[in-house]
Amino acid sequence: MKSFEKKYIESITIPHHLITIIRQIGEYKGKQELYKKQAPEMLENLRHVAIIQSTESSNRLEGITADINRIRDLIEQKIKPANRSEAEIAGYRDVLNTIHMNYKHIPFNKSVVLQFHRDLMKYAGKEGGRWKSTPNEIIEILPDGTKKIRFVPVTPHLTPDYMQTLHERYNNISKEGDIDPIILIALYILDFLCIHPFLDGNGRMARLITVLLLYHYGYEVSRYMSLERIIEQTKESYYETLHKSSQGWHKGKHDALPWVKSKRDTSRISPLHHVKKIQTKYKSRSYEGVKFLQPVEKLHF
Numbered sequence: 001m002k003s004f005e006k007k008y009i010e011s012i013t014i015p016h017h018l019i020t021i022i023r024q025i026g027e028y029k030g031k032q033e034l035y036k037k038q039a040p041e042m043l044e045n046l047r048h049v050a051i052i053q054s055t056e057s058s059n060r061l062e063g064i065t066a067d068i069n070r071i072r073d074l075i076e077q078k079i080k081p082a083n084r085s086e087a088e089i090a091g092y093r094d095v096l097n098t099i100h101m102n103y104k105h106i107p108f109n110k111s112v113v114l115q116f117h118r119d120l121m122k123y124a125g126k127e128g129g130r131w132k133s134t135p136n137e138i139i140e141i142l143p144d145g146t147k148k149i150r151f152v153p154v155t156p157h158l159t160p161d162y163m164q165t166l167h168e169r170y171n172n173i174s175k176e177g178d179i180d181p182i183i184l185i186a187l188y189i190l191d192f193l194c195i196h197p198f199l200d201g202n203g204r205m206a207r208l209i210t211v212l213l214l215y216h217y218g219y220e221v222s223r224y225m226s227l228e229r230i231i232e233q234t235k236e237s238y239y240e241t242l243h244k245s246s247q248g249w250h251k252g253k254h255d256a257l258p259w260v261k262s263k264r265d266t267s268r269i270s271p272l273h274h275v276k277k278i279q280t281k282y283k284s285r286s287y288e289g290v291k292f293l294q295p296v297e298k299l300h301f
Contacts, residue, residue, distance in 0.1 A: 001162055002194070002252045003187040004169035014183065018261060022180050025219075032220050046224040051075055051100075053226035055093050058207050061232055064088045087123035095119050095208050100223060103215035108171075110163050113197075116208055120201050131159045132199045151246050153196035162195050181217035185210060186260045193242060194249045207231065237262060 002008065036043060056071050064085045066074075073079045074090050081087040095116050099106065106112060118129025138151040154162050170188050173179060189206050196202050211222045221227075231238050245259035 001166035001169055001191050002249050002254065003191050003256050004166065004173055005252055008252050009173065009179070012256065012260075014260070015257075022182050025182060026180075043224055050222070050224055050226045051093075051096065053229040054096060054207075054211075054222075055089055055228075057226060057232040058204050058228040059085075059089050059092055061228070061235060062088075062201075062203055081123050084124055087125070088120075090123045091120040092204055092208075094122075096211065099208065099212050099215065103212055106212060108167075108212065108216060110167050113163070113205070113209065117198055117201060117205055120204060120208075126200060128201075131163065131197050132156050134199065136196055136199055136202075138196070150243055151194070153194060154250075159195060159197050163197055166191050166195065181213075181219075183260055185213045185217075187256060188213070190242070190245055190249075190256055190259050194246050 052068075052072055052075055055075055056068065059065070066085050066089055070079070070082075070086065071089060074081065074086060075093050081090045098116075098119070114129045114131075121128025133156055135155060136153060137149050138153065140148045140150045142148055166188070170184070174181075174184055189210060192206055192209065193202060198205065207228050210227060214220075214222055214227075241258040241262040245254055245256050248254040
């Protein structure tokens with residue numbers, strides 16, 4: 001919520017090159033229907049790949065792993081979770097599917113955030129759908145085994161009020177329409193991670209919320225490619241920029257731009273970029289182990 005304080009919002013200066021990238025992303029959004037008409041079979045295969053990659057990468061970022069064949073079977077609900085890791089993966093699958101299928105009817109408020117967390121944890125035997133009850137400092141383990149506190153999130157007793165305020169401010173600024181949605185999403189996720197409202201699952205929740213908000217602003221790209229996979233591939237810079245932008249957050253003296261700038265990778269979420277990448281790099285009949293219904297052919301733009 002610190003990033004949405006009026007004084008702070010007004011102090012943010014967005015570099016010209018970032019404005020250009022964001023404008024390009026907006027242009028690509030307008031071409032989504034064209035892609036659907038030109039290559040429906042390819043997009044359907046990409047959709048299946050994206051679900052697998054998203055579920056696998058988002059959980060692997062938190063140290064939750066399973067055999068890829070088991071993950072595929074879990075996603076297709078052919079099997080039930082056999083252990084805690086698979087239970088966590090199944091929970092992510094359910095929430096992600098809920099978003100993909102029902103985003104038009106899902107409002108964005110703190111009750112929905114709590115419901116997502118409940119569903120995320122429902123197979124794992126963990127307490128889901130409640131704000132944290134004990135402190136959850138962000139700890140880094142150094143090579144010599146010593147522990148270092150990287151960030152101290154909001155205390156448990158303040159968390160409900162902070163989340164309430166975050167949503168109120170986000171909604172108010174969103175309705176004004178003066179700030180680009182990509183920037184608004186980045187600021188919300190930064191504040192969410194600084195509050196760290198749950199004892200477990202905050203990173204996965206942040207990525208699920210990102211998918212929902214992109215849908216709300218008309219970006220369907222997460223249906224066809226895995227944003228979670230991009231984050232995993234750039235996780236060192238992801239965590240470093242998060243660390244930089246969280247410093248001074250409690251006093252509203254943080255610098256959100258490193259975090260917002262890191263979303264320059266959102267240029268990679270453009271459908272045009274992804275389709276061209278698929279055209280040039282994956283002209284075989286399979287991609288990430290999933291067979292295409294037909295060879296990928298050149299599209300015309």
